[in-house]
Amino acid sequence: MDQHNQASQVSSAPAAQTTYNPTDIESRWYQYWLDNHLFHSEPDGREAYSIVIPPPNVTGVLHMGHVLNETIQDILVRRARLQGKNACWVPGTDHASIATEAKVIKRLKEQGINKQDLTREEFLRHAWAWTDEHGGIILKQLRRLGCSCDWDRTAFTLDEKRSEQVIRVFCDLYRKGLIYRGLRMVNWDPERQTALSDEEVIYHEEHSHLYYLKYRVVESTESKVENNLPEGSVVHKDEQGYYAVVATTRPETIFGDICVCINPKDPANAWLKGKQVVVPGVGRIVPIIEDRYVEIGFGTGCLKVTPAHDVNDYALGQKYNLRTIDVFTADAHLNMDTVEDELQNNVRRYHGMDRFACREQIVKDLQDKGLVEKIEDYDNKVGYSERTNVPIEPRLSLQWFVKMQHFADIALPPVMNDDISFYPAKYKNTYRNWLENIKDWCISRQLWWGHRIPAYYDADLLAQTGLENYPNDRIVVSETRPEGNYVQDEGALDTWFSSWLWPMSVFDKEEDLRYYYPTADLVTGPDIIFFWVARMIMAGYEWQGDKPFRHVYFTGIVRDKLGRKMSKSLGNSPDPLDLIDRYGADGVRMGILLSAPAGNDILYDDSLCEQGRNFCNKIWNCFRMLKGLQVSDTEAPITDREAVTWFTLLLAKTEKEVDDLMNKYRLSEALMTIYKLFTDEFSGWYLEMIKPAYGQPICQKTLDCSMLFFERMLRLLHPFMPFITEELYHAIAPREAGDTIMRADTMDWDADSLLAQDEDGAFMARIEHLKQVVTGVRNIRAQHNIAPKEAVTLIAAQPLSQLVDKLAHCTQQIGAEKPSLAASFLVGTDEYTIPLANFIDVEAERKKLLGELAHQEGFLRGVEAKLNNERFVTNAKPEVVEMERKKQHDANERIAALKARLASLSL
RNA sequence: GGGCGCUUAGCGCAGCUGGUUUAGAGCAUCUGCCCUACAAGCAGAGGGUCGGCGGUUCGAAUCCGUCAGCGCCCACCA
Numbered sequence: 001m002d003q004h005n006q007a008s009q010v011s012s013a014p015a016a017q018t019t020y021n022p023t024d025i026e027s028r029w030y031q032y033w034l035d036n037h038l039f040h041s042e043p044d045g046r047e048a049y050s051i052v053i054p055p056p057n058v059t060g061v062l063h064m065g066h067v068l069n070e071t072i073q074d075i076l077v078r079r080a081r082l083q084g085k086n087a088c089w090v091p092g093t094d095h096a097s098i099a100t101e102a103k104v105i106k107r108l109k110e111q112g113i114n115k116q117d118l119t120r121e122e123f124l125r126h127a128w129a130w131t132d133e134h135g136g137i138i139l140k141q142l143r144r145l146g147c148s149c150d151w152d153r154t155a156f157t158l159d160e161k162r163s164e165q166v167i168r169v170f171c172d173l174y175r176k177g178l179i180y181r182g183l184r185m186v187n188w189d190p191e192r193q194t195a196l197s198d199e200e201v202i203y204h205e206e207h208s209h210l211y212y213l214k215y216r217v218v219e220s221t222e223s224k225v226e227n228n229l230p231e232g233s234v235v236h237k238d239e240q241g242y243y244a245v246v247a248t249t250r251p252e253t254i255f256g257d258i259c260v261c262i263n264p265k266d267p268a269n270a271w272l273k274g275k276q277v278v279v280p281g282v283g284r285i286v287p288i289i290e291d292r293y294v295e296i297g298f299g300t301g302c303l304k305v306t307p308a309h310d311v312n313d314y315a316l317g318q319k320y321n322l323r324t325i326d327v328f329t330a331d332a333h334l335n336m337d338t339v340e341d342e343l344q345n346n347v348r349r350y351h352g353m354d355r356f357a358c359r360e361q362i363v364k365d366l367q368d369k370g371l372v373e374k375i376e377d378y379d380n381k382v383g384y385s386e387r388t389n390v391p392i393e394p395r396l397s398l399q400w401f402v403k404m405q406h407f408a409d410i411a412l413p414p415v416m417n418d419d420i421s422f423y424p425a426k427y428k429n430t431y432r433n434w435l436e437n438i439k440d441w442c443i444s445r446q447l448w449w450g451h452r453i454p455a456y457y458d459a460d461l462l463a464q465t466g467l468e469n470y471p472n473d474r475i476v477v478s479e480t481r482p483e484g485n486y487v488q489d490e491g492a493l494d495t496w497f498s499s500w501l502w503p504m505s506v507f508d509k510e511e512d513l514r515y516y517y518p519t520a521d522l523v524t525g526p527d528i529i530f531f532w533v534a535r536m537i538m539a540g541y542e543w544q545g546d547k548p549f550r551h552v553y554f555t556g557i558v559r560d561k562l563g564r565k566m567s568k569s570l571g572n573s574p575d576p577l578d579l580i581d582r583y584g585a586d587g588v589r590m591g592i593l594l595s596a597p598a599g600n601d602i603l604y605d606d607s608l609c610e611q612g613r614n615f616c617n618k619i620w621n622c623f624r625m626l627k628g629l630q631v632s633d634t635e636a637p638i639t640d641r642e643a644v645t646w647f648t649l650l651l652a653k654t655e656k657e658v659d660d661l662m663n664k665y666r667l668s669e670a671l672m673t674i675y676k677l678f679t680d681e682f683s684g685w686y687l688e689m690i691k692p693a694y695g696q697p698i699c700q701k702t703l704d705c706s707m708l709f710f711e712r713m714l715r716l717l718h719p720f721m722p723f724i725t726e727e728l729y730h731a732i733a734p735r736e737a738g739d740t741i742m743r744a745d746t747m748d749w750d751a752d753s754l755l756a757q758d759e760d761g762a763f764m765a766r767i768e769h770l771k772q773v774v775t776g777v778r779n780i781r782a783q784h785n786i787a788p789k790e791a792v793t794l795i796a797a798q799p800l801s802q803l804v805d806k807l808a809h810c811t812q813q814i815g816a817e818k819p820s821l822a823a824s825f826l827v828g829t830d831e832y833t834i835p836l837a838n839f840i841d842v843e844a845e846r847k848k849l850l851g852e853l854a855h856q857e858g859f860l861r862g863v864e865a866k867l868n869n870e871r872f873v874t875n876a877k878p879e880v881v882e883m884e885r886k887k888q889h890d891a892n893e894r895i896a897a898l899k900a901r902l903a904s905l906s907l
Numbered sequence: 908g909g910g911c912g913c914u915u916a917g918c919g920c921a922g923c924u925g926g927u928u929u930a931g932a933g934c935a936u937c938u939g940c941c942c943u944a945c946a947a948g949c950a951g952a953g954g955g956u957c958g959g960c961g962g963u964u965c966g967a968a969u970c971c972g973u974c975a976g977c978g979c980c981c982a983c984c985a
Contacts, residue, residue, distance in 0.1 A: 210985085293984090530980095828928095
């Protein structure tokens with residue numbers, strides 16, 4: 001069946017049911033939007049508004065974090081569309097090399113296939129098959145949420161267009177001298193067996209141990225010890241002789257120890273100067289060296305130096321030209337083949353052990369030999385791979401790097417001077433901090449799923465030199481494979497090396513790039529400020545000469561009710577699709593947004609979606625009420641005209657407020673403002689004002705105005721709740737084919753000139769006063785148990801609008817005598833009285849009045865304390881003093897009225 | 908070890924270029940209501956002195972200092 005027709009049918013008649021059922025409505029309208037290409041954008045004469053989606057992992061599924069993020073983007077895009085801008089939201093996915101490669105490997109394993117047994121080409125075929133099969137599910141899921149992406153522009157970070165640009169950028173940087181290949185100590189993920197960037201390492205505090213190991217002093221040098229002990233020496237000796245004590249958290253790296261280092265100024269260890277010691281359990285004889293890097297007083301002041309397995313030790317190694325002995329395999333098992341032949345007998349038993357198993361074993365063995373002085377509990381930070389969550393291993397390897405200082409220099413100023421503005425602004429500090437301490441970016445990965453590094457080695461030369469010693473100036477870096485016998489670099493590029501081009505790479509055509517770039521807003525989490533945000537800014541200036549986006553909106557983290565991060569293992573993360581089934585997409589969108597100001601974590605709870613669903617229901621019923629009214633051609637009563645004028649002003653004012661809040665990215669507050677307008681003002685007050693008596697018709701004019709208000713409120717709400725607003729927009733009146741609430745040119749009115757009609761606010765003030773009187777009457781009804789249907793008399797000094805009589809179900813008596821048996825209340829300084837002969841509880845009334853009197857007198861004392869203070873009267877601004885005088889006057893009037901009431905009550 | 912941010916009703920928040928009737932909404936709570944748009948609702952109510960202390964000021968939730976607690980980011984003390 002034709003989906004378009006279905007949608008039209010839905011809108012032709014409001015359903016009779018009293019609750020809103022979103023399911024069918026949402027899927028039909030989404031199809032309608034697609035069928036009419038309402039999300040598609042092409043460059044034209046209008047102002048452009050563009051957003052690029054933070055591309056989710058191609059094989060990912062929708063979680064609550066996405067719901068928050070994508071809802072915000074959709075709100076911004078839909079609002080821009082309503083403002084008449086040419087809005088374009090580009091969707092897409094990320095190839096997420098590490099994560100996806102891991103998934104593919106896991107799947108192959110389930111099929112009994114090992115990655116090692118496949119060629120690169122075979123593996124990639126499997127990976128693409130997997131991507132085609134499972135990829136892009138998340139984009140489908142975004143449709144359920146209502147996301148108005150321009151699906152024709154869907155991009156993928158590993159598709160042909162994107163690849164071209166990534167390779168071009170790599171080559172460009174290489175030619176500019178900003179990319180180099182080098183042997184460095186990098187963060188190694190032994191699980192995935194690849195290098196990582198510094199940003200991909202997450203440090204966790206851990207309870208571990210500090211092992212104090214005995215490094216025996218070599219006998220030939222021992223004799224001198226006794227004769228020459230400097231002041232303050234701390235000498236260790238047991239029945240077998242002298243030894244140094246070295247503290248380490250990683251005894252399994254001991255096989256790679258090259259020397260022991262002390263601080264030259266450390267008196268405790270000065271006796272070790274010039275000595276040699278034996279690496280325990282290994283038997284290697286190593287020198288004591290001296291360097292001020294070692295901190296006196298930490299541990300024993302003796303540091304074992306393992307240049308192949310520690311960043312600092314590597315630095316020392318460079319400084320003193322020490323050799324490296326790498327004792328780990330790529331998957332972090334012990335490799336004893338690198339240890340000297342003559343020591344093999346000592347260490348052979350550890351060969352092939354896992355690094356942590358080896359730690360236990362070597363400690364045990366050393367304890368047996370009496371070579372462990374002591375073991376202390378110790379808390380230290382251990383780096384974990386962000387993706388595989390295994391402890392990373394510092395590893396010396398040949399990798400490709402981007403020189404970052406140049407990029408830091410171009411990316412810092414625009415953020416600091418707000419050319420690119422951050423919401424909330426506090427992240428500017430974080431950003432600056434990172435850029436001011438920038439380090440080179442390791443971009444090569446030992447993975448297959450990704451952009452292959454376009455570097456080529458002469459096959460013959462490579463055979464002679466090997467990769468490590470291949471001369472850098474003979475590397476060919478090129479967009480295309482060079483002619484001849486060349487071998488391409490095996491590495492792939494860090495995923496972020498393609499992501500950082502996203503805001504420009506998604507626009508295929510030059511014309512599009514010119515029109516849509518820079519994009520308007522970026523919506524993302526602060527956790528990828530370094531990974532992505534900063535690097536996009538760098539890339540934007542480097543290749544487009546301009547910022548990639550004008551504003552960055554940082555969302556918070558979605559947590560559960562107890563403040564815990566949502567995770568699969570905790571099982572505290574609801575399935576968004578399930579929530580949409582239960583509450584409707586509009587309900588879920590409102591739920592997630594309500595308590596999510598920029599940068600604040602949100603504590604998700606189903607009750608928030610319930611509130612969203614309930615709001616939909618309220619809107620739905622407002623419409624049912626209006627649509628169900630009988631109409632007449634009679635003149636509108638004065639009360640209708642007052643109500644219409646009031647609501648016109650209120651709506652115009654609220655629209656401006658909402659607009660202002662949106663400009664400040666205060667989306668939650670904007671939604672709350674609309675919510676209150678709809679619920680309190682429109683449903684609670686306005687509809688009650690114009691509602692005809694039972695069985696009576698409403699006049700056409702009033703109904704028309706009311707429908708106009710309703711439509712304008714729908715439009716105001718549309719960015720937040722697209723489905724119900726579209727549904728009711730079509731239910732209000734028949735629309736042309738393809739018409740939509742998201743189109744810009746509906747119902748323009750000039751809010752400013754409307755508001756100018758009540759410039760001094762007198763009319764609005766009158767209605768607000770009137771509402772307070774109604775509330776006062778209702779209050780007395782509640783206190784005295786007077787049923788709503790029972791009419792009461794209201795004694796007032798001045799006549800009020802008939803709206804009061806209608807809303808409070810009362811009859812006004814102007815200036816009438818106030819009986820002593822009555823209840824009264826004050827609005828401002830005006831007193832209102834309701835005779836209550838049959839109902840009044842005199843004591844309760846007196847108590848209430850006395851309470852009010854005490855409050856007013858306390859207030860008056862505060863005001864008078866100020867006014868009696870000469871320094872206040874002379875120093876404060878005149879208008880402030882005047883305000884206090886007014887307060888004093890009003891308080892006195894109210895006190896007088898309360899006293900009079902109390903007196904008459906006592907009669 | 909540095910840097911940043913937060914601490915306001917039961918909960919999550921707004922207010923913070925000092926003064927607008929002795930602090931504001933939402934949710935939750937309590938009371939009363941199935942009144943013909945809505946019980947996924949209506950009407951009404953209670954509840955904070957603004958983390959502690961000190962200072963500046965005629966006046967501070969709002970500015971300054973300090974202490975405490977919480978959170979985030981960065982950092983090569985084994």
